Amino acid sequence: MGYLIGVTALWAFSFSLIGVYLAGQVDSYFAVLVRVALAALIFLPFLRPSLLQGRQRMTLMALGAVQLGVMYIFFYQSFLLLSVPEVLLFTIFTPLYVTLLDDALFGRFTPFYLLTAALAVLGAAVIRYQGLDSGFWLGFLVVQGANLCFALGQVGYRRLSVTLPASLPRHSVFAWFYLGALLVALPAFALMGNTSAMPTTSLQWGVLAWLGLVASGVGYFLWNLGATRVDAGALAIMNNALIPAGLLVNLVIWNREADLPRLAVGGAIIVGSLFLNEWWLRRRATVAA
Secondary structure (H helix, E strand, O other), rough: OHHHHHHHHHHHHHHHHHHHHHHOOOOOHHHHHHHHHHHHHHHHHHHHHOOOOOOOHHHHHHHHHHHHHHHHHHHHHHHHHHOHHHHHHHHHHHHHHHHHHHHOOOOOOOOOHHHHHHHHHHHHHHHHOOOOOOOHHHEEEEEEEHHHHHHHHHHHHHHHHHOOOOOOOHHOHHHHHHHHHHHHHHOOOOOOHOOOOOOOOOHHHHHHHHHHHHHHHHHHHHHHHHHHOHHHHHHHHHHHHHHHHHHHHHHHHHOEEEHHHHHHHHHHHHHHHHHHHHHHHHHHHHHHH
């Protein structure tokens, strides 16, 4: 859980950094390519190809292609259609995708996880619900594409981890994840990128460097590692913890308006759903014992 909480704090800055300094100014496909390439550079020196079988390498690359490559393409496009708070709002369904996909891949059905995930969605909706008109639906669909890719990547990595030895040093194979994302980001930029919308300031380059090396490189490794150490309910709930964290950063640093009472109530519901999930796990363990 510590990894997920730490990365949540780290990623809370990403929404505003993209929305304020990159969206509409730097080509989104170029931004995705730079983030993925920088993240890959961190882990390539540690790569030990012999530690994974061919099928496992391909699976890890496929997960990176979906969770990072395709997800980022959807994600960056959403900032051209929506504001930062609206993007945050539309991520509220990710916990439901996580629980459903996790049960599907592990061949089970856990109704309680749906309950706790639904509570997390409710908390997020309390924080960011406002009247939305039909002009937002395209943005909504784009964000849902990103949500599904992110959820599938997390759950897929959990499933893959079950087949890997516990002693395997994960940092020695995680470069495959970023190489898979590069297989999506590179042709996407080549085919659809706008070379006239490159970064023009040192601040934009600095934001890209931080997003690539820290938020993507360190962040996705620790998030996926953390996803293997919690149950599906806790993972689903932590996906929505990004919403109050992101809004707080947006409010405090960039002085964007936020409804503090809503933020407090919604955040309390999300935290409450996490405690409810932990209580249920302890109770189930006691009954089993």
